[in-house]
Amino acid sequence: MPGPDKVFKETLMAQKRLKPYIHNTPVFTSESINKLIGKQVYFKCDNLQRTGSFKLRGACNAVLKLKESSPNVQGVVTRSSGNHGMGVAYAAQKCGLQSKVVIRQGTAKVKGDALQVYGAEVIYCNPTPADSIAAVQRVQQETGYTMISSFENDDVLFGQGTVGLEFFDQVSDLDAVFIPLCGGSLTASVAAVAKYRSPNTKVYAVEPEGKGLEKCMREGNTSSWPSPPNYITTIAEAIQLQYVAKQNFPLLCELVEKEVFAVTDSELVEAMMLVFQRLKLVVEPSGAAGLAAVMSSRMKEVCGDDVQKVGIILSGGNVDLDNLPWGQRQ
Incomplete structure (x- = not known):
């Protein structure tokens, strides 16, 4: 740590x-x-x-660092209340990567709409942390995309x-x-x-x-x-x-x-x-x-x-x- x-x-x-x-x-x-x-x-x-939101700072730093260390990475996935997801999607778009963002049902419509503007595929889940974690794991298994956590990621912290x-x-x-x-x-x-x-x-x-x-x-x-x-x-x-x-x-x-x-x-x-x-x-x-x-x-x-x-x-x-x-x- x-x-x-x-x-x-x-x-x-x-x-x-x-x-x-x-x-x-x-x-x-x-x-x-x-x-x-x-x-x-x-x-x-x-x-x-x-x-x-400020969330772009951490998300963008993490995606940029990922692209530096793994140039062949194909895409990224995250779970979010919306703001971190928008940051990940924006950064992925700038880096030429695909992105998928899991958000819970009931999230403000403005956030879901913005995610799509930034090029993310939006995946809705039931409104519990366990369901959002399971949805991200399914995406990882199906696509091999890298998870960009909004919390458990040092590069997000630094950003x-x-x-x-x-x-x-x-x-x-x-x-x-x-x-x-x-x-x-x-x-x-x-x-x-x-x-x-x-x-x-x-x-x-x-x-x-x-x-x-x-x-x-x-x-x-x-x-x-x-x-x-x-x-x-x-x-x-x-x-x-x-x-x-x-x-x-x-x-x-x-x-x-x-x-x-x-x-x-x-x-x-x-x-x-x-x-x-x-x-x-x-x-x-x-x-x-x-x-x-x-x-x-x-x-x-x-x-x-x-x-x-x-x-x-x-x-x-x-x-x-x-x-x-x-x-x-x-």
Whole structure:
């Protein structure tokens, strides 16, 4: 399992590798949000990344590395809630490879449609982790395609860290950064980058209510989680898996604050609406998780007045505009 030093060094190399394929995404601010929250808030807008999320970074790095090491590879396969799959499909298209992406039934239509635009064959499965794993295994057996995991892949981890390299170059001396967490690659890699580029910055993970990462981090293991993992009931489909990758968990325990922010659906909707209204940006529920944490009552309890300069990663913007969550509120 890579330690912080290796993650940082490999992330620097990933940044060079990815330069022709990704955007250096902008940082936005809003005076009205600053006044509302009482802090200086800086939004790293990876919802404006190609394919609509930060996931392109890790997926593209992994596919490019695969093509370098195995020039005769024919294709790639993955399972995804949508964003990682789009990254894999985009990268495969750039490398002249075939791609197949397994997504669960009920995934936002915008994500399924985009996968096809990027050239992927979309395979739908029942909405359980076990079914998606079985579907990928069938594709591998039938085609010989290489699996590009969204979590259990070091090259994905290194690619995600490029968000941190950009962010800490764009905004210096952040007191804290808040990062949506599913399998942990983004949070772990940005935390490793922070250790070397912004060592005084605290890194906080943000999860949907019910995941229980804080308990696992304090106990030093994930034995309380089911295996195979469950999907948590949340509108944030991109971060609803109750799981953290094995190579990411030690990094999280070493580098990330033990206080994990668990946000509710109503908090996610409120934050998402604020991004739409004040920043004029399209963001999906998981992408608004960092802002939901900063707006929560726990922010004062955990961070007090010491944290004034806050970084938030808007991780994705692939949302179904025909089914925005505030239209469903009572």
